[in-house]
Amino acid sequence: MVTLAEVAQHAGVSASTVSYVLSGKRSISTTTRQRVEQSIRELGYHPNAGARALASSRSNIIALMIPLRTDMYVPVMMEIAIAVATTARTHGYDVLLLTGEEGPDAVRRVTGSGLADAMILMDVELDDERLPLLRDSQQPSVLIGLPAETAGLTCVDLDFKATGALCVEHLATLGHRDIAVIGEAPAVYERHTGFAERTLDGLRLRSQELGIRLLHRPCEGGYDAMAVTLARILDERPGTTGFVVQNESAVEPLLALLRQQGRAVPEDVSVLAICPDQVATQASVRLTSVSIPAQEMGRHAVEQLVAKLDGRGSDEVVLIAPELTVRASTGPASS
């Protein structure tokens, strides 16, 4: 294993000079720099991460806490994680993967041991028990998701309330007066996941303003659950012509069931999904959708964090504006 000292010796300079070449924290003459860089290359030198962390009290690692659960759309999580990892790398950071399993203890462990310089938390609940710890710790952190109380925290999320409103507006503009919302699984609402509730708020508020009748039903997803849910909706509101689907695993079942019942999409009923673009374009009908900007969220979170670590940046809530893409699943109301 090659050390800094060996590089220094090989280049005929002192260890500190090599260190300054590496960090750029002091000016170095061009000739010395080149000689050192040459030695580094020849010897195949890689700075030792542990030593560096010890001496500088910076690990250059960002911890990413992902949920254990798989009852919500996993590809979104994955996409965020990948975006976080790649963006972090462009800023010289690596990413430590923590699962929600350890809960608040993980926050303590990572903060206390200096394993990571900062944290990103996904799948934050409205009243998350990890939040007090974050507020107290000196460690910068960013949440992906929005808790009930955001004071002293930095958050990045899609503006789900605006998303809900946007969905209603789109369908209202097309003349739909009766809209049904296929929501996430009941468990998601029970544990007060912010995004689900905020979407609902937006949907309700805007439909009230526009005089739209709105029906919301949680749904486990999958074919059987969707069949039951749909039957109940059509029973209670036979005049329903517009559907907003927030549970991605209910999308395809819904389309299949509608087809089966002889209801054409978009001629008889319109279906609007809140989902990643990939799902919208791969479905059996090309879906009009509000996309979930997973990549953008991951990237944003890292950039906020890096700004904080550099002493720039401050606590703020970044809500990404929703974008609706019209495809082939929505059209004018039929009746």
Next chain:
Amino acid sequence: MVTLAEVAQHAGVSASTVSYVLSGKRSISTTTRQRVEQSIRELGYHPNAGARALASSRSNIIALMIPLRTDMYVPVMMEIAIAVATTARTHGYDVLLLTGEEGPDAVRRVTGSGLADAMILMDVELDDERLPLLRDSQQPSVLIGLPAETAGLTCVDLDFKATGALCVEHLATLGHRDIAVIGEAPAVYERHTGFAERTLDGLRLRSQELGIRLLHRPCEGGYDAMAVTLARILDERPGTTGFVVQNESAVEPLLALLRQQGRAVPEDVSVLAICPDQVATQASVRLTSVSIPAQEMGRHAVEQLVAKLDGRGSDEVVLIAPELTVRASTGPASS
């Protein structure tokens, strides 16, 4: 920040004693141990990760390299990643998330810097350019997936060849003589991803042995691509009564198309999927399937790695035996 020295002072012992209490590498009297543990608790001490890594040249971190691509079934990746992370924790390791983006450089960086003690590689290609590096480095590693040449490497994977064979056997037993295979996207075969080719080997070999006619068609997945693929298959082999689907995003489209054409599952045609159980049970027909044991693979990989790190264990290839679960999508051949 609390240090070892402060704990030592608080407990009235030397620093090395505290260290030995923590590591258990030398015997400590019960009274001393308890006093030290008490101090640790009272002061809220957490060992500094960097210092520990430097002094012991062990970071207690396992690097996990996941593919950047999203053309293959992402939930499986995610499930493996989560299994790796949680299993690693039970052995005292954390997980560093690397994306394939950096390629072989990531291997050099992590190996060289001592950032991680060991590596797990996912989505290994048959002739992966990271493999020579792994063979040379002293760092223990485990592959999830099977490259062309496994000498000097430890691999964990589902036995996809046996999986292919098992699929054919199941359909053959039910009397099917003409089987079509809906494969992964063409790109997956082009980059010689081992599992896709090995599945095909198994399918071909066993159908030859059993005198089954087999047709294999790659498929991008999604509704439109599946429609084209299905039309071509039924055109070339109108007598096809059994389908084996390896591309999860083609499953639901296939079922919808068959339904649309008035072919009942399983009465007229049988559909057998190679996919995670979750997909099989959530589909519009409960699918007979060979499950992809993502969790088991992740767990296994970590355990192999930990064994190596402890000086136990050796290079070996672990192929997990496939398990076929009969559900409602396969039945006796109709003709």
Next chain:
DNA sequence: ATAGGTTATCGAAGCGCTTCGACAGTTTTT
């Protein structure tokens, strides 16, 4: 010319931990 300011480099201290050898005290073996 000389004081003051830069620029480029070095030496040394120290980050918080592990680990090795030493040693006193106790137990076992012969």
Next chain:
DNA sequence: AAAAACTGTCGAAGCGCTTCGATAACCTAT
């Protein structure tokens, strides 16, 4: 009763790096 072997603890060295003065060499302005 002496020799050999443990046990439990300590002190000190050192892991590989960063960073803080210090210092010498070189520029400017007066």
